[in-house]
Amino acid sequence: RLFSSEKLTQRDHSLPNPSWSKDLRLLFDQFMKKCEDSSWKRLPSYKCESSQRVQDFKTHFLDPKFMNEQTVHGQLFTRSFEDGLGFEYAMFCNDAEKRIVCLFQGGPYLQGVPGFLHGGAIATIIDATTGMTALLAGGIVMTANLNINFKRPIPLCSTVVLNSQLDKVEGRKFFVSCNIHSVDGKTLYSETTGLFIKLDPDKRLK
Numbered sequence: 001r002l003f004s005s006e007k008l009t010q011r012d013h014s015l016p017n018p019s020w021s022k023d024l025r026l027l028f029d030q031f032m033k034k035c036e037d038s039s040w041k042r043l044p045s046y047k048c049e050s051s052q053r054v055q056d057f058k059t060h061f062l063d064p065k066f067m068n069e070q071t072v073h074g075q076l077f078t079r080s081f082e083d084g085l086g087f088e089y090a091m092f093c094n095d096a097e098k099r100i101v102c103l104f105q106g107g108p109y110l111q112g113v114p115g116f117l118h119g120g121a122i123a124t125i126i127d128a129t130t131g132m133t134a135l136l137a138g139g140i141v142m143t144a145n146l147n148i149n150f151k152r153p154i155p156l157c158s159t160v161v162l163n164s165q166l167d168k169v170e171g172r173k174f175f176v177s178c179n180i181h182s183v184d185g186k187t188l189y190s191e192t193t194g195l196f197i198k199l200d201p202d203k204r205l206k
């Protein structure tokens, strides 16, 4: 049991699997080419992050009262669906430009109105992408504010591109913006601004 769950948590989910559309694979290959000169880097993604920053989070910010049986088995929400049914995505970061591009395909379990993605599912992938943008710039952050303008509905199971950019840093405040376009760039689905706060080591999350 432990072995199989350990194996589970070590699978890098930001790699192609049979549920990926042709569009998603093509875009993935394009971005993997951009990684060849190391200007771009693909970000691995696991069901259960066990990175140093997660350890740091647990050590410095998590009140022991929140460490319980459930937390131990907690999984990253965006990685807790069977292949193809929920969030299929791969993120690539460009450190010099403080940018993240997320290639995303929302599966049938993320349906809102028939035929289109649920607004909360769109907010989730935006939060993950903008959150990662702030996190790479500022370390352990949490979302304080996320303002999303939904311009056009995103068809269920379609492939879209999120472009997230760090705009400004003021002390512990990290301002990020993000838009979502269709693969051909012709349709703007949403525009977002977000504020992420770098956690204060003197304040445990209560």
Ligand SMILES: CCCCCCCCCCCCCC(=O)SCCNC(=O)CCNC(=O)[C@H](O)C(C)(C)COP(=O)(O)OP(=O)(O)OC[C@H]1O[C@@H](n2cnc3c(N)ncnc32)[C@H](O)[C@@H]1OP(=O)(O)O
Binding pocket: 049, 053, 054, 057, 127, 128, 131, 132, 135, 140, 141, 142, 143, 144, 145, 171, 172, 173, 195, 197, 198, 199, 200, 203, 205
């Ligand atoms: C851990 C790593 C995991 C890696 C796994 C991969 C994950 C991928 C990434 C996923 C990422 C997903 C991430 C998620 O989903 S995180 C989950 C969703 N977010 C939360 O649950 C956070 C809840 N809020 C809080 O815990 C606190 O409010 C935080 C920690 C955010 C700040 O409380 P803290 O006590 O520390 O700071 P402060 O209150 O002194 O404020 C500091 C400054 O900020 C200004 N301010 C604050 N709020 C707002 C606001 N709403 N609009 C405008 N301004 C605001 C404030 O005025 C002040 O400004 P100034 O007076 O200094 O000028």
